[in-house]
Amino acid sequence: MEIIEIKKDQQQYISEIAALESDIFPDPWSEKSIRDTLENPQARIWAIISRQAPPCSCASTAPEHASETAASCASTAPEHAGKPQLLGYVIFYYVLDEGEIARIATSPQHRRQGVAVRLLEKMRAFSYEQNITRWLLDVRISNETAIHFYKAAGFAKDGVRKNFYANPPEDAILMSCEVETSGSDRA
Numbered sequence: 001m002e003i004i005e006i007k008k009d010q011q012q013y014i015s016e017i018a019a020l021e022s023d024i025f026p027d028p029w030s031e032k033s034i035r036d037t038l039e040n041p042q043a044r045i046w047a048i049i050s051r052q053a054p055p056c057s058c059a060s061t062a063p064e065h066a067s068e069t070a071a072s073c074a075s076t077a078p079e080h081a082g083k084p085q086l087l088g089y090v091i092f093y094y095v096l097d098e099g100e101i102a103r104i105a106t107s108p109q110h111r112r113q114g115v116a117v118r119l120l121e122k123m124r125a126f127s128y129e130q131n132i133t134r135w136l137l138d139v140r141i142s143n144e145t146a147i148h149f150y151k152a153a154g155f156a157k158d159g160v161r162k163n164f165y166a167n168p169p170e171d172a173i174l175m176s177c178e179v180e181t182s183g184s185d186r187a
């Protein structure tokens with residue numbers, strides 16, 4: 001698994017994220033809203049991908065390699081690495097010492113394998129670099145899986161905002177998480 005930052009010229013990933021949005025969320029972000037977000041210098045979209053190694057021709061052309069698996073070949077020959085598969089992504093904003101998670105999602109086939117937690121770990125490292133000391137988010141009150149996930153990651157409930165969401169209408173739980181950075185203890 002590898003984490004990459006999505007850039008505005010990466011149309012393939014933008015389409016794949018929009019497709020996952022449609023599969024997962026009742027109020028999905030469109031390709032346009034994803035592209036617009038990538039225009040914002042205070043926003044980031046990171047994706048976690050895996051590169052499946054395709055069948056390798058080494059074994060057929062070089063008998064001495066016959067016992068090598070495609071995976072071991074791909075690890076030594078990057079040009080043999082397969083098409084990247086999108087496992088999950090996070091969309092977030094940050095201004096000064098505060099960040100906000102707008103979306104985080106893992107493809108249904110790859111859940112409970114630590115994908116989303118890997119994204120949060122990278123965000124923690126980013127917090128240290130940028131001196132972000134507090135992360136905020138809102139989550140639909142019915143989304144118990146996400147609430148469990150955020151609590152496990154150290155987020156605490158701050159309150160409820162009535163009728164925060166449309167499509168369908170629903171209350172939001174507001175959550176936040178403090179991060180200690182080198183800047184946090186500055187006077």
Ligand SMILES: CC(C)(COP(=O)(O)OP(=O)(O)OC[C@H]1O[C@@H](n2cnc3c(N)ncnc32)[C@H](O)[C@@H]1OP(=O)(O)O)[C@@H](O)C(=O)NCCC(=O)NCCS
Binds near residue numbers: 111150
């Ligand atoms: C919430 C979501 C992003 C979690 O992604 P994930 O990659 O499956 O999460 P991880 O495997 O990294 O889980 C980390 C921890 O979160 C908690 N967790 C994750 N899914 C959980 C579930 N279904 N039930 C209870 N706890 C859960 C667990 O503590 C888990 O650790 P463990 O597996 O060691 O017990 C994923 O379920 C998802 O995409 N949901 C739909 C989109 C969504 O609702 N996003 C949040 C609102 S934007």
